[in-house]
Amino acid sequence: MVFGYPGGAVLDIFDQINRSKKIRFILTRHEQGATHMADGYARTTGKPGVVLVTSGPGATNTITGLATAYMDSVPLVCICGQVPTAVIGNDAFQEADTSGISRPVTKHNYLVKTVAELPRVLKEAFYIANTGRPGPVLIDLPKDVQQATLKDYSYPKKIEMVTYRPTYEGNPRQIKRAAEVIEKATRPLLYCGGGVVRSLAHEEVLALAERCEIPVTTTLLGLGSFPETHPLALHMLGMHGTQYANHAMHECDCLIAVGARFDDRVTGKLAEFAPNCRSSIIHIDIDPTSISKNVPVTVPIVGDCKRVLTQLLEIIKPKKHPEWLAQVAEWKKQYPLRYKQDDELRPQFVVEKIYEVTRGEAIITTEVGQNQMWAAHYYLYTRPRTFVSSGGLGTMGYGFPAAIGAQVAHPDKIVIDIAGDGSIQMNIQETATAVLNNLPVIVCILNNRYLGMVRQWQEMFYGRNYSAVDLGRPMDEKGRPTDGLPDDVPLYVPDFVKLAEAYGALGRRITRKDDVAPAIEWAIKARRPVFLEFLVTREENVFPMIPAGASVKQMIGGLA
Amino acid sequence: MEHVISCLVENKSGVLSRVAGLFSGRGYNIDTLCVAPTQDANVSRMTIVCRGDDRIIEQIIKQLNKLIDVIKVTDMTAEEHVERELVLIKVACTAATRADIIQLVNVFRARIIDVDLKTLTVEVVGDSRKVEALIELMRSFGIRELVRTGRVAILRG
Structure with missing residues (x-):
């Protein structure tokens, strides 16, 4: 399975493809879409995803996708054509220093200078990409x-x-210590x-949670x-995050972090993060650099x-925590996720309906x-690999091509991409794909x-000074455009239904x-690519929210 | 605190920029960096002098270890080791000061490796305290040019 786009420096590979x-090769409409x-x-x-693109702009267009995958x-294994070795460094046509540009956004990369090393490089690239902490590997492959x-x-x-020898087995002494710490916790x-x-590891997490009565919170990617x-x-x-998850994080006396990296979007202000468990944090991760990077473990x-x-x-023994579970249940009751219930079409309602109609069995991708x-x-996720989103890099335009890739595999x-009208336009050309x-x-x-x-x-922290965020035509209070454009320009651009139809997809406005x-x-019955455009309330906010760099104490519960 | 980190790497193109990129990309500073092949021509040693608190140094060592081309990382500061640096100093001189400079150079067991009417070029090898001390003394005569290799280090025994 290969996604990509041809060009001068990869003609020889395409001649064989x-x-x-x-x-199976999927021709995309942009190299970013392919990644x-x-x-x-x-x-x-x-399984590793494979990308095949040409040199120069083909390669530079993959950088956002590589950075997304890296974070x-x-x-991923990304194979880029390169100009012939004899002219590398001469500013040849469609030449870019691809291995240089991609170095900070790949787990590893190769510039292959002789064909003799190619079999080993290919084998290593797939091995490195998909072992240890996985990540993208780029192979820069000159034409000669x-x-x-x-x-x-x-x-x-x-x-x-x-x-390169990733560690898979945990150190038994550390695991014994972890069990002791968990058994002591209340x-x-x-x-x-x-x-x-x-x-x-979802079954193991469930088993541990149930055996020792431990509530579970997850990150976005979790x-x-x-x-x-x-x-x-x-x-x-x-x-x-939910208020009850953040309260639980604040109050817990023992934290078991599994495959998470204490990202700033999780911890907020580090000094005030999870103050009651600082002497009993267990951190399980395949990447040693993730451990004790932000929070000492x-x-x-x-x-x-x-x-x-x-x-x-x-080795771990069962344990009961009735008081703690009662407290957590109380928070859940007291601070549920909520939004205004009225006749307006609100985005949260749309997502709830997607969950209900698909009975939680879809693969959901998102934009940013x-x-x-x-x-x-x-949407309530119950199984791994059903939620696909760009968490670390936060790449707008990710969700739609990612959904296409997921649909190819399944x-x-x-497969549903939950999108905004901004993000979807960043890779909308893939509708053709x-x-x-x-x-x-x-x-x-x-x-x-x-x-x-x-x-x-801008509303919350910049005094409602809306700067460069309105995607429609500027309007006065009565809803009349003030930009003097011809009358046949729609109030907002594009008309997503017409756009879908122009591509041969289906579209409906709700x-x-x-x-x-x-x-x-x-849309599900149609079994064709469909754009459902929901015209939702314009100034809906995402709550709860902890402002950037703040702690759980500054959490804004909010009800839009 | 200052740390001397010794790093064995594959002797391949691109490795230096990988290591240097790691430092610049994560906002760590390199004070000095010295790279050359070892007794095995396929392997190079990088000796990196850098600063940071324990947490940053721990991250630097972990991140270096994570690079695929890196074979072994040692924090020399934590072990018994010997450090040396070679410095070339082109110092201004006149007929009146030449003898004083030569005398100081001898005291430091440094050497004069080039002589001109207006300058003397001094070569000094030693640990950082020794070379810093000589540089300080030479400053009073007027240093025209200064070239340092950066430090190299080796474990004792």
Whole structure:
């Protein structure tokens, strides 16, 4: 499975691609789209996504996609054409220093100078991408190396790298210490991140949570690592986390972090983060650099989440925490996620309906911004690899191509991109890819004609000075355009329904609450790419919210 | 606190920029950096002098270890080790000061490696205290140019 775009410096590979019976190639409309598709494919399968692009602009267009995958530990192998070795460094046509540019956003990269090293490089690239803490690997492949003939070709069966040996098993002494710390705790909390999804440690998390009565909160990328319908689920924590998750984090006396990295969107102000558990933090992560980076840890355990938890479950004794669970249940009752219930079409309502209609069985991807947070809040994820979102880099334009990649991997599943009207326009050209490859991705555009998250920050922290966030035409108080453009220019651009139709996809605009569920059902039945455009309340805010760099005490509960 | 970090790396193109990029990308400062092949031509040693509190140094060592081309990282500061730096100082001189300079150079067991009517070029090898002391003394005569290799270090025994 390869996603990509051809060009002069990769003609030789493309000359072989369409002769191959083993490789399925998806031609995208932009190299960034290709990287996000490979990323969506990888996140929903656990297999590395493969990208093939040309030199120069082809390669530079992949950088955002590589950075996205790097921040979220997604295994990708990106093969870029390069100008012939003889002219590297001469500012040749479509030349860029791709290995230089990609270095900070890849786990590793290669510039292949002779064809003899190519088999080893390919083997290593896939191995590095998909072991340890996964990440993108780039192979810069000059044209003359592509054209060279290799005598006695053999793809290495085994791989032995002296300088790269990830640790998978946890240190038994540390695991014993962890068990002791957990057994002593009276208010323990599990904090699960993308590492749990990645290593499929969800069953072990559930077993530990139930055996020792530990409530579970997850990061954005950890959604799906613990069934959100479970009584012990506290849902997402952090800046836009639930109030009960953040209260639990503040009050817990023992924190078990699994495959999470104490990101600033989770911790807020570090000095005031989780003050009651600082001498009993257990951190399980495959990446040693993630441990004690932001928060000093009591019991560090380097290893694969699934294996370490399995080891831990062999020795840990059951425990009851009735008081703590009662307290957590009280918070859940007192501070539920909520939004205004009225006749207006609100974005949260749309996400709730998507959950109801799909019975939580869809693969959900998101763009970035308010749409992403509502998708995290109002859809309940119960299985790993069903929620796909750019968490670390926060890449607008990610969700749609990622949904296409997920749909390629799972042709029979319902794949829905929950989008905003801003983000969707960043890779909307991939509609052609979805249509021509018969990939029935459903795009639910929560259209408020604003860059909603930026608008929310301007409203809350910049005195409602809305600067460069209105995506429609400027209007006066009576709703009349003030820009003097011709009358046939619509009030906002584009008309998503017409746009979908122009691409050969289906489109429908929804303005009333009653039409939401039927529209989603219609889109699912269509089995074609569909844009559902929901014209939602314009100035809806994402709550709760802890302002950047603040602590749980400054949490804004809010009701829009 | 200042740390001397010794790093064995694969002797390949791009490794230096990977290490240097790690420091600049994460906002760590390198005071000095010295790179050359070891007894094994496929392996180079980088000796990096950098500053930071324990948390930052721990991160630097972990991040270096994470780079695929890095074979081994040692924080020399935590171990018994010997450090040396070579410094070339081109110092201004006149007929009147030449003898004083030469005398000081001898006291430091440094050497004069080039002589001109208006300058003397001094080569000094030693740990940082020794070379700093000589540089300070030479300053009073007027340093025209100063070239330092940065520090190298080796574990004792």
